[in-house]
Amino acid sequence: MSEAARTRLNYAGVAIALAFLILAPLEFHRYGIYILSQWAVMTIAAIGLNLTLGYAGQVSLAQGAFVGIGAYCAAILTTQGWPLIAAIALALVLCFVIGWLLGYPALRVQHHYLAFVTLAFSTLAFLVFRNESWLTNGTEGIDGVPRPTVLGLSTTPHLYYYYFCLFMLALVTLATLGLVRSPWGRAFIALRENPLRALSLGVDTRRYILMAFAIGSALGGLAGALYAPLVGLVEPPAFTLTLSLNLLMMVIVGGSGYFLGPFLGGLVAVLLPEWLRVVDNYYLILYALLVMGLLIYSPTGLIGIVDRFLVDRRTRAASAARAAASASIERP
Amino acid sequence: MTAVLEVSDIKKRFGGIHAVDGVSFEVREGEILGIIGPNGCGKSTLFNCILGQLQPSEGEVKLDGRVTTGMRPCDINKLGVSRTFQLLQIFPKLSVRENLILAAQEHKGTMMSRLFGPRDAGLNGAADQMIAFFKLTHLADELAGGLSYGQQKLLDAAMAFMAGPRLVLLDEPAGGVNLTMLGNLRDRLKAFNEERGATFVVIEHNMDFVMSLCTRVLVLAEGKVLAEGLPAEVRANPAVIEAYLGH
Amino acid sequence: MANFVALLIAGLATGALYALVAVGFTLLWQTSQTINFAQGEFVMLPAFFMLAAMHAGLPFWAAILVGLALSVAILGFAFKRLLVDPMLRHGVLPLAIATMALSTFLKESVKTFYSAEASPFPSIAPDAYLHLFGLSVSWQNIVVLGVAIAAVVALQFLLQRTRTGRQMQAAAQNPTVARILGVPVERMILYTFLINGALVALASLLISPIYLAKFSNGDTLGLAAFIAAIVGGFNQIRGAIVGGLLLGIVDNLSAAYISTQYRGAIPLCLLIVIILFRPNGLLGRAEERTV
Numbered sequence: 076m077s078e079a080a081r082t083r084l085n086y087a088g089v090a091i092a093l094a095f096l097i098l099a100p101l102e103f104h105r106y107g108i109y110i111l112s113q114w115a116v117m118t119i120a121a122i123g124l125n126l127t128l129g130y131a132g133q134v135s136l137a138q139g140a141f142v143g144i145g146a147y148c149a150a151i152l153t154t155q156g157w158p159l160i161a162a163i164a165l166a167l168v169l170c171f172v173i174g175w176l177l178g179y180p181a182l183r184v185q186h187h188y189l190a191f192v193t194l195a196f197s198t199l200a201f202l203v204f205r206n207e208s209w210l211t212n213g214t215e216g217i218d219g220v221p222r223p224t225v226l227g228l229s230t231t232p233h234l235y236y237y238y239f240c241l242f243m244l245a246l247v248t249l250a251t252l253g254l255v256r257s258p259w260g261r262a263f264i265a266l267r268e269n270p271l272r273a274l275s276l277g278v279d280t281r282r283y284i285l286m287a288f289a290i291g292s293a294l295g296g297l298a299g300a301l302y303a304p305l306v307g308l309v310e311p312p313a314f315t316l317t318l319s320l321n322l323l324m325m326v327i328v329g330g331s332g333y334f335l336g337p338f339l340g341g342l343v344a345v346l347l348p349e350w351l352r353v354v355d356n357y358y359l360i361l362y363a364l365l366v367m368g369l370l371i372y373s374p375t376g377l378i379g380i381v382d383r384f385l386v387d388r389r390t391r392a393a394s395a396a397r398a399a400a401s402a403s404i405e406r407p
Numbered sequence: 408m409t410a411v412l413e414v415s416d417i418k419k420r421f422g423g424i425h426a427v428d429g430v431s432f433e434v435r436e437g438e439i440l441g442i443i444g445p446n447g448c449g450k451s452t453l454f455n456c457i458l459g460q461l462q463p464s465e466g467e468v469k470l471d472g473r474v475t476t477g478m479r480p481c482d483i484n485k486l487g488v489s490r491t492f493q494l495l496q497i498f499p500k501l502s503v504r505e506n507l508i509l510a511a512q513e514h515k516g517t518m519m520s521r522l523f524g525p526r527d528a529g530l531n532g533a534a535d536q537m538i539a540f541f542k543l544t545h546l547a548d549e550l551a552g553g554l555s556y557g558q559q560k561l562l563d564a565a566m567a568f569m570a571g572p573r574l575v576l577l578d579e580p581a582g583g584v585n586l587t588m589l590g591n592l593r594d595r596l597k598a599f600n601e602e603r604g605a606t607f608v609v610i611e612h613n614m615d616f617v618m619s620l621c622t623r624v625l626v627l628a629e630g631k632v633l634a635e636g637l638p639a640e641v642r643a644n645p646a647v648i649e650a651y652l653g654h
Numbered sequence: 655m656a657n658f659v660a661l662l663i664a665g666l667a668t669g670a671l672y673a674l675v676a677v678g679f680t681l682l683w684q685t686s687q688t689i690n691f692a693q694g695e696f697v698m699l700p701a702f703f704m705l706a707a708m709h710a711g712l713p714f715w716a717a718i719l720v721g722l723a724l725s726v727a728i729l730g731f732a733f734k735r736l737l738v739d740p741m742l743r744h745g746v747l748p749l750a751i752a753t754m755a756l757s758t759f760l761k762e763s764v765k766t767f768y769s770a771e772a773s774p775f776p777s778i779a780p781d782a783y784l785h786l787f788g789l790s791v792s793w794q795n796i797v798v799l800g801v802a803i804a805a806v807v808a809l810q811f812l813l814q815r816t817r818t819g820r821q822m823q824a825a826a827q828n829p830t831v832a833r834i835l836g837v838p839v840e841r842m843i844l845y846t847f848l849i850n851g852a853l854v855a856l857a858s859l860l861i862s863p864i865y866l867a868k869f870s871n872g873d874t875l876g877l878a879a880f881i882a883a884i885v886g887g888f889n890q891i892r893g894a895i896v897g898g899l900l901l902g903i904v905d906n907l908s909a910a911y912i913s914t915q916y917r918g919a920i921p922l923c924l925l926i927v928i929i930l931f932r933p934n935g936l937l938g939r940a941e942e943r944t945v
Contacts, residue, residue: 367737
């Protein structure tokens, strides 16, 4: 397949996916639209984690905590009468700064120790959500988070808020695409693959590690700020370690370090359990089995399957070309 | 000729072991200095001390008269010193061109221009030139991981030259490279030295390679300088012969 | 003071349990880079094997043996063959995620197919207190501590003093060289999984009488094992023991003396400090990377 043909195929794929995302909800029930909105929101958080983990190679078990921080930002500000856009701005800035600070341990420790430090941060954030009642209303949580009005249109109907989330996801997608294709993206990959060599080529690994954490966390915060009006109720149990682990699963199951990974991982983590509800009580069991089966079949995730298929085709095409070439040499 | 690099009395201890035990030398503009010595004599450790990967226990490194001891490797690199490692260190999941762009992108512009500027950081042309110079043009868009060992070795060296360094430290560039590739590599290094006036320090075990490439040779043994001089002088030095051949 | 000592002993007993679970966790990591997020569920499950065997009419001691055997076979052998082996070459994270899914699977299966309620579990210790030097210590704690120590000592003996144990260590430290020296590395790795199966069955036997057998028992235990292993340096058994004991003591003491709502965070904060200042764990050695 030529480069141009691949590009055409990519464009076609994006167009089909986009058409589906825009048109499909028109046929969905309220609940279906709600779930699809949740997919869009959680995908934003997973895109952030994919930057930190998939591209820059820094393990984080704290992404759920950043979603929580963003959600509380939105809940607190919008119930006080502030517009959601202000809450989004605050969530982005706050999570960027906290993420930056959380990056500092990563300069000292790596791998499982880093996992532990971020895990502890996650637990701490949960305790703050639960205990600081003056700010977060404790275990009762903050109810009645209003939906924003966008372009003079109230997004109280699920469908309108879904389009708002989809629009934000599109923005994040474009911004992230720009980032991973910029020299920064190259530096992130270098950091993941071989930090020592990167350092010797002038890559300031310290600065890039901190930026990877800060940007990834900021996207987590954005997802949280969108999550709060979607659900309406923000309470501590939503942001335990389980959410962080779920987001981690989204990234790995989708395909860590692949741009499209989080989108597919989101399908598995958010939509698949809903589809499986037809089997009633057994759905979590079946779900766990499917995830294990998928990872056994393709440890590099869903994208890994597609990638393997494409590489196979290319190798076959290349060996066919080689065979043809050697045949023409042998036959003078 | 002025000294590009001055190393004075560098010592590095690991626990009770003196890996480098008081080494001093200088590298003059435009020369190719070879460093040879038996295994474990501290050559690679010396490199790591010069480049900031390790902090020397004692001693000082000066680059163009400026003290660089204590600086981080990325900052030393930005002053115009680049290196290769003993073991291959390329980025297998990036293409050949991307590897080369990476090797120079941090030397231009700012963090902001790298985020919002062009994807290639304005280095596509330079990368293509380097690719052509190392005769890798047909492989420019292949993933580096798919190259043969010799080709990867060439890429590794090419990366060290991408940012237009004043001084390049090569750690066993010829290790594991076959004869044809070896000649190729030597030609490229010589051409670099002559055409662009780049200064080299080369650690190498392959004597023929060292003798035919280097303008001056430093012999290390047990963390100390054993001898220093023109290749022919060093080869004839009885102390060197003994260090290599034993009693 | 007497109260403090009693707390310390209770903490040691909890810690010994954590250590038992963390040792198995560390063994799997050492030999096969498996981070087993289902380790907590591995401890939860054998109690149900034993309960099921008792329902089938077996006496308690026979049920223990059946539980142990099933645990070694399923949580040791089948776990390795079915889940770990296919994913071993693909890095740490996919396998870790798969074990997360496994933990959900085990938990939900017990909940759906056995019971969502807590089931009482017979204890091997008498339900009484031992009075000694003005202290009263529950037999429960003493037995837990005794059995855990015995298990760890036996394991250490196996690893240090037997040919197989030394081969296992060689396989863990440098599989390539071990293979060249004729160590059957694959079999050694399998052994560590079987040992882990036995250790979690033992832990299950000790812990279930205290917390009752419940599908959600693994939640806290798995996390505790993970934390203990990290604090201890992640790649050595001695470290896991020290980490487990420390965590147990800190847990119990902060539960007794600190009544703020942030109690749960105290062990974590303490451990973070340890990790930041001793990045390789309490007893860990730096893994030097050659340039």
